[in-house]
Amino acid sequence: MNKKTGTLSRRKFIAGAGAMSGILLTGCDTNIYTPPVIRSGLMGVSDVLTMASQRLLMSGQGLVKEYETSDITKDFPAWGRTNPEDENYQQMASTGFTDWSLSVGGLVNRPSSFSLQDLKRLPPRTQTTMHICEQGWSAIAQWTGVPLTTLLEAAGGVKQEARYVVIDTYDGWYDAYDMFDVVHPQTILAYGMNGKDVPQGNGAPVRLRVERHCGYRNLKFLKSVQVVASVEDIGLGKGGLLSDYNWHWYAGA
Amino acid sequence: MALKQSENWIHRHNYNVRICHWINVICFTYLLLSGIMMFLQFPELYWGDVGFRGYEAIFKLSNWGLTWEEADALGNRQWGRNYHFLFAWVFLFNNLIYVGWNLRNRHFSKRMWPRRDELHKDNLKEELNQHLHLRAAKGDAAKKYNVLQKLSYLIVIFVLFPFMVISGVAQMPAFTSISPELIDLFGGRQSARTLHAISTLLLVLFVVIHVFEVFVAGAINHIRAMITGKYYLPTEDKI
Numbered sequence A: 001m002n003k004k005t006g007t008l009s010r011r012k013f014i015a016g017a018g019a020m021s022g023i024l025l026t027g028c029d030t031n032i033y034t035p036p037v038i039r040s041g042l043m044g045v046s047d048v049l050t051m052a053s054q055r056l057l058m059s060g061q062g063l064v065k066e067y068e069t070s071d072i073t074k075d076f077p078a079w080g081r082t083n084p085e086d087e088n089y090q091q092m093a094s095t096g097f098t099d100w101s102l103s104v105g106g107l108v109n110r111p112s113s114f115s116l117q118d119l120k121r122l123p124p125r126t127q128t129t130m131h132i133c134e135q136g137w138s139a140i141a142q143w144t145g146v147p148l149t150t151l152l153e154a155a156g157g158v159k160q161e162a163r164y165v166v167i168d169t170y171d172g173w174y175d176a177y178d179m180f181d182v183v184h185p186q187t188i189l190a191y192g193m194n195g196k197d198v199p200q201g202n203g204a205p206v207r208l209r210v211e212r213h214c215g216y217r218n219l220k221f222l223k224s225v226q227v228v229a230s231v232e233d234i235g236l237g238k239g240g241l242l243s244d245y246n247w248h249w250y251a252g253a
Numbered sequence B: 001m002a003l004k005q006s007e008n009w010i011h012r013h014n015y016n017v018r019i020c021h022w023i024n025v026i027c028f029t030y031l032l033l034s035g036i037m038m039f040l041q042f043p044e045l046y047w048g049d050v051g052f053r054g055y056e057a058i059f060k061l062s063n064w065g066l067t068w069e070e071a072d073a074l075g076n077r078q079w080g081r082n083y084h085f086l087f088a089w090v091f092l093f094n095n096l097i098y099v100g101w102n103l104r105n106r107h108f109s110k111r112m113w114p115r116r117d118e119l120h121k122d123n124l125k126e127e128l129n130q131h132l133h134l135r136a137a138k139g140d141a142a143k144k145y146n147v148l149q150k151l152s153y154l155i156v157i158f159v160l161f162p163f164m165v166i167s168g169v170a171q172m173p174a175f176t177s178i179s180p181e182l183i184d185l186f187g188g189r190q191s192a193r194t195l196h197a198i199s200t201l202l203l204v205l206f207v208v209i210h211v212f213e214v215f216v217a218g219a220i221n222h223i224r225a226m227i228t229g230k231y232y233l234p235t236e237d238k239i
Helices: A002-026 A040-057 A088-094 A116-121 A148-154 B001-008 B013-038 B068-074 B078-105 B106-111 B120-134 B139-143 B147-169 B180-186 B190-219 B217-230
Strands: A101-106 A112-115 A123-132 A138-147 A163-171 A174-178 A189-193 A207-209 A222-228 B009-011 B230-232
Touching: A002 B013, A002 B180, A040 B013, A040 B078, A101 A148, A112 A148, A112 B217, A116 A189, A138 A148, A148 A222, A174 A189, B013 B078, B013 B190, B013 B217, B078 B106, B078 B147, B120 B147, B139 B190, B147 B190, B180 B190, B217 B230
Parallel strands: A101 A222
Antiparallel strands: A101 A112, A123 A138, A138 A189, A163 A174, A163 A222, A189 A207, B009 B230
16 A cells, blocks of 8 residues: 555656656746646656657747648548548538538637638638658648638637637547647648648548647547637546547657 | 686776666667557658658568558557657667766777777778687787777767667657758658668667677676676687
8 A cells, every 4th residue: 555655656756857847948838848738657757858848949930841832742641530420520511511610619709600611711821731640651732721820810819818729520539739839820720732622531621730740630620629728628638539548648759 | 716717807897888788778679669569550661751551662561471450450659659759768868878978987088989900901800700700809808899899889879879869850740840951861751760760770780789799708797797897807718
């Protein structure tokens, strides 16, 4: 019994040490250097080191490389889930997503709902970038969509306590993104791919592009955008579907 | 006689070398295993920026007797990612400490940097000959690293280790927002991944030869020396 307590407190201590290293790196705002939930034990220390060091390197908020149109990959893979079973989704897909809408809620000043047409009326951004899958593959495509910040502005802007943007999808996926990624100019909700509508296999009608992250965090088949102060109430409370399954939330590579 | 034997005990490795060596053994084991676990779930290598299943590959595990599905079933990316990152950090800190420490106490310049005469063609030929005939060094020659040891250790520590770290970091999706030039230098994102794998094979080759040489030169004596620091100097053959 005593031994058990000892193990736990040691774990807590190590996790605490991980959090501390994040604090030391920033001085004040640890938010962008540490994940919302730090895993226990040495994994937590490793997570914080990985995230903090990468965020430090990225602190200039530079853009990832944008390619020429001629670099676009033919036969861009449709990987992972390609056809959500959700009934509503199937219904909307059969009518060309004219009934689809994206709800933007939570800590925004004017919770609203955006149809595909509404999104297309907002100032767009087009970027030709490399999609890098966590499994190892990569391919180049051109994406057109609304910057996430533009969308949040259209919903009246975020409230002061806003820390994460949580996105839900029609294939049951969810993930949270911190403000460091939300405000990045290349973070867009893409409705166009290579000059056409986003094909079903690549996330129709709208998918997220967070270009500094692995492919799986570029969620497909978007359903809703929610601004929150904490990820506590999202899924199992660890900040995303894969982190709920004990993956590193930030991943980063 | 007893006195004479005790004179044969020398101090071979300082404690920093010993500690860092065994930490590296643990790191290497975990990094290799976790790397393989990730690779098995995407068992192809490509050159350039682009690569995916169906794209022209330069290496396919399926051509070597393991189908994509079989490899996938053996792999485990979640475990692989967790431990690859964790031990990459341990590995990095361990080697920074090792290099810093041994630069400071002049271990590299005194014991590991090859002398000019050692690099002479005749000496290299002679050393290689000794190695190929599996003749272990004895007497005074066994007190120091031979030139092939020195060169292979220096290459591993100062070329392959940094290369592993850089080609690993270059695989982060955000990397082009930090240093697009380095990715171009590798020849593209997939090339960085492929070079990371090739460099792994070179390290495995080093470990295989290294362990083999330990057995040639006397496994117990050398492993004991790497643990306790004490090494029993083999006497020269009497003619």
